Amino acid sequence: xxxxxxxxxxxxxxxxxxxxxxxxxxxxxxxxxxxxxxxxxxxxxxxxxxxxxxxxxxxxxxxxxxxxxxxxxxxxxxxxxxxxxxxxxxxxxxxxxxxxxxxxxxxxxxxxxxxxxxxxxxxxxxxxxxxxxxxxxxxxxxxxxxxxxxxxxxxxxxxxxxxxxxxxxxxxxxxxxxxxxxxxxxxxxxxxxxxxxxxxxxxxxxxxxxxxxxxxxxxxxxxxxxxxxx
Numbered sequence: 001x002x003x004x005x006x007x008x009x010x011x012x013x014x015x016x017x018x019x020x021x022x023x024x025x026x027x028x029x030x031x032x033x034x035x036x037x038x039x040x041x042x043x044x045x046x047x048x049x050x051x052x053x054x055x056x057x058x059x060x061x062x063x064x065x066x067x068x069x070x071x072x073x074x075x076x077x078x079x080x081x082x083x084x085x086x087x088x089x090x091x092x093x094x095x096x097x098x099x100x101x102x103x104x105x106x107x108x109x110x111x112x113x114x115x116x117x118x119x120x121x122x123x124x125x126x127x128x129x130x131x132x133x134x135x136x137x138x139x140x141x142x143x144x145x146x147x148x149x150x151x152x153x154x155x156x157x158x159x160x161x162x163x164x165x166x167x168x169x170x171x172x173x174x175x176x177x178x179x180x181x182x183x184x185x186x187x188x189x190x191x192x193x194x195x196x197x198x199x200x201x202x203x204x205x206x207x208x209x210x211x212x213x214x215x216x217x218x219x220x221x222x223x224x225x226x227x228x229x230x
Contacts, residue, residue, distance in 0.1 A: 082141035086114060090178060092142050099145045101178040107168040113154060113178065116143035117161030130186045131163060132227045139163045148206070149179035151199035155223025156184055169223065183209050183216050185225045 079092050079099075086104075090113065093102050107113055118137035122128055127144070128136040138144075143166065146154065153172050156164040166180065179197075182189065189208040196202075201219075209216055209228050216224060 078141050086142060090114060090142060092145055100147050101142055101145055103172050103174055103176045103178055106174050107172040109168055109170050111168045113166045113168055113172075114143060115159060115161065115165045116140055116163040117159075118163045129163060130227075131158070131225065133187070137163060146178060146180040148182045148195070149197045149199050150181060150195060150203050151197070151201040152179045152181040152184075152220075154178055154180045155220055156180065156225065157223065158226045164225070167223065169220070181216070181220065182206065183212055184220055184223060184228075187228065 083091050088104055090101050090104050093100055103113075116129075116139040118131070119140055120138050122136060122138050124130070124136045127138055129139050130136050143163070146166070153168060153170055153176065154166045155169045156166055159165045164185065166178075172178070183206060186208045188210045189206045193205065195204060195206050203212055203215065205211075209224075213228070216228075
């Protein structure tokens, strides 16, 4: 089955819980699809078996999102908090496909747009960000919902929060979607076969810095994870 997926999917939402009303939910034993956070068709394509238990990088699963009302309440609380902290700068928007970030003001090239911090160090997963050769972290909102583009308008620099600060790589107009190139932080990206970011500079696929390192360095310069500069 072909499904759309962004790394910053809305924590994965399941379509249905594969259990009868009289059977307790079995974590991870359900049918589910990823709901992309991308807009305007700018999504990544991956393949997955809908009937196969899904792996996530945290204890939260699609089953939690669909069957536990408190999960969505907690997520909405995170979103509200992030939107308040960045009021007048950017906002998390919900779309028919998931979530994305929109600039609430214009930014000049070089402006710091937002910061992120590591919430926890965790095994590599669909929601994690790589910050070292053997270090993957879950980051906070709003940065967790930045979508991918091969022609991103945001670049990253390592910060003291164990994650990245995001800077405008070009003039960004109010109302524009904020986008980040995942290959500037991830050494190797698996599962993704085709990139459909829609930009004129689209590389066609996402394999990570390992695959497109020369192009990434030439295009983004200093806005690449520090460990990839070693």
